[in-house]
Amino acid sequence: MLRKILALAVLLLASSVTFAKDASADEQAIRALDTAWSHAAETKDLDKTVSFYADDASILPPNMPIATGKNAIRAVWAQFMSMPGFSITFAPSKVVIAKSGDMAYEIGTFQTTVNDAQGKATSSVGKFVVNWQKRDGQWKVVADIFNDDK
């Protein structure tokens, strides 16, 4: 029993000591995921774009109701990607990790382009907050909300 308690103490101490290192590794992991996610959306890879969300995630787009679950999120992205001339890129400006390394949020900016009624490409700039949770050791998007700057 004593040996078990000692082993547990060492384990817990070790995990406390690695918090700082993990936070940085977690931030790097999330930023890498964002790069891959933005690339998937930019290249209109619907399956890949949706793969970054947790099964119970929600997307909260402007001028549409909240959509929860992968099928509903897929339908939202399919609608975006079907808009004539649609293009998007996004990147985080700030990533903050919980001490426990199970939750994170990020603030970032996006640029979208769609064709207007005359077929002319029109760009707009906006901002987003994405919340992440670690699920089975893998960071997944659990909430994704955004709006335009103008």
Add this chain to the structure above:
Amino acid sequence: MLRKILALAVLLLASSVTFAKDASADEQAIRALDTAWSHAAETKDLDKTVSFYADDASILPPNMPIATGKNAIRAVWAQFMSMPGFSITFAPSKVVIAKSGDMAYEIGTFQTTVNDAQGKATSSVGKFVVNWQKRDGQWKVVADIFNDDK
């Protein structure tokens, strides 16, 4: 040394055991803050409304740029509250706490009313994501983003 390690082990174990209880207490604390925050906004108490934000918080309103810091957030809320017939209520539908109890996010809905050009009250419904961080033992809003459903 052995006694110190044992004491530490007991302390760490005890803190692990209370995670579940704390998460529930944290959720209750955040929901109570939301109730007070919504009431402050509804009654156009600008100082009180702004007091729920951390000093380095950001608000990300639709059709406006991101505003960071209490002065900038205050200016956004002052602008909202100065709109003729402005009224708002909001409440979380989901609150999720990090295991470390230092970070949380919530998803919720709001209802706003403003007068249209003819002075007629017009209501709209929307959704939000608010991120919280515990600062000196007190939950504070660090990111606040929202948009309309229609």
